[in-house]
Amino acid sequence: MNLLIVDDEIYAIQGILDSVNWDRLDFDNIFTANSYSQALNIFQNEKVAILVCDIEMPYGTGLDLVEWVREHYPNTLCIFLTCHDEFQYAKQAISLKCFDYVLKPIPPKKLLEILQRASDEIKNTYRTQEYLEYGKRFIKELSEKKGINEEEKVKDPVNEVEHYIQNHISDNLTVEEIAKMVFLSPDYLTRLFKKQKGQTLIDYITSQRMFLAKELLESNVLTISMISAKVGYGNYSYFTKMFKKYYGKTPRDYQNQYLKGKK
Structure with a gap:
């Protein structure tokens, strides 16, 4: 994780470098720049997680720099460290979604706390991204185990619908939208699906979501709220209600009981 400090006053940068207890932070590199153009050059050559x-x-303000960073490196956390307490500056900082707005001079302990919070947020973001990537791989593996993959060519509309649902389980699936996809009316697709599969299309979607939720809970990698979103339920409470209705236990109780049984 890299940190970039930008200030046109060299002694201000040196003061930060000398006063902060860097051993308490997990930065791989601490870069410095004295101008907008120097900062851009560092961003284009190094991965910067946090900008102060x-x-x-001169020749480009910090506001200009953060606006550029927001456009090109949206995951970078930005912190303003300035002598100016004008409301207009603070308002612009908020509009640019800055992590913090700090007035100089700042006690080293306070700056350390802010950098620690920013570092923790970056770590949590990285961890979440890793979990989501794992979830994507896990879902792909489940699909492949069932013989379903993106390259299959299916002609039967019911098989095509099954294929679509498997690969879009996180989406807001409706009978109307699925029917459009296979060029059938919602009523006809509903009757056809139930005739071939013995259950309604909505019940099939629910069963697939519940099966995947159970598998993800047993893997114990994603949080329950992440699993809720991964199986197509943006509302966590509704997901819990549906899971309990389907399996007789809340997601948390099911996971705890499953993991306890493995010990």
């Missing part, structure tokens, strides 16, 4: 910058600088 002044506002008033």
Whole structure:
């Protein structure tokens, strides 16, 4: 994880470097720049996780820099460290979704706390991204085990619908939208699906979501709220209600009982 400090006053940067207890932070590299253009050059050559910058600088302000960073590196956390307490600056900082707006001079302990919070947030973001990537791989493996993959060519509309649901289980699936996809009316597709599969299309979607939720709970990698979103339920409470209705236990109780049984 890399940190970039930008200030046109060299002694201000040196003061930060000398006063902060860097051993308590997990930065791989600490880069410094004295201008907008130097900062851009570092961003284009290094991966910067956290930016700390002044506002008033010649040839490009800190506000200009953060606006550019927001456009090109949206995952970078930005912190303003400035002598200016004007409301307009603070308002712009908020609009740019900055992590914090700090007035100089700042006690080293306070700056350390802010950098620690920013570092923790970056770590949580990385961890979440890793979990989501794992979830994607896990779902793909489940699909492949069932013989379903993106390259299959299916002509029967019911098989095509099954294939679509498997690969879009996280989406907001409705009978109307699925029917459009296979060029059938919702009523006809509903009757056809129930005739071939012995259950309604909505019940099939629910069963697939519940099966995947159970598998993900047993893997114990994603949080329950992540699993809720992964199986197509944006409302966590509704997901819990549906899971309990389907399996007789809340997702948390099911997971705890499953993991306890494995010990």
